[in-house]
Amino acid sequence: xxxxxxxxxxxxxxxxxxxxxxxxxxxxxRMIGGFSGNSGHAFAEFLLPNKHNxxxxxxxxxxxxxxxxxxxxxxxxxxxxxxxxxxxxxNFKVYxxx
Numbered sequence: 282x283x284x285x286x287x288x289x290x291x292x293x294x295x296x297x298x299x300x301x302x303x304x305x306x307x308x309x310x311r312m313i314g315g316f317s318g319n320s321g322h323a324f325a326e327f328l329l330p331n332k333h334n335x336x337x338x339x340x341x342x343x344x345x346x347x348x349x350x351x352x353x354x355x356x357x358x359x360x361x362x363x364x365x366x367x368x369x370x371x372n373f374k375v376y377x378x379x
Contacts, residue, residue, distance in 0.1 A: 291364040292360075293323035295299045297379055299358040309356075312376040315369025324359035328352060 296312045303310035309328040314321065329336060330353040337354065340347050346357035346366045359366045 295360070296323040296325040296358070300327075300379055301364075303327040303358070310358075312371050312379050313369075315371075315373035317371065318370040322361070323362060324357060324361070324366070324369075326355040326357055329354040329356060 293312070293314070300310040300312050302324065307355060310325055312323055314323050315376055317320075326348070333354065337347075337349075340354070342358070344362065346359065346362055348355045348357075348370070361369075
């Protein structure tokens, strides 16, 4: 996020903003705080309930990062993708009530 040619905020600010945007349009969302070695990263996810499981093929064909759990499919709103995103999912914490 650049303002007056300077960056302000960081990944957790961006994650909170995107999770808030998702909630404003009626999606269930949350923030994930993940760690890889000595570095950490935060990103938002929104939920597609289980009734939308047929979308997984489209997600895979479009290289969209997601995770599946008992509630449905959590779509990543991270600025990292693929291995850069997934390395922060080995040790993470979910923040539902942000």
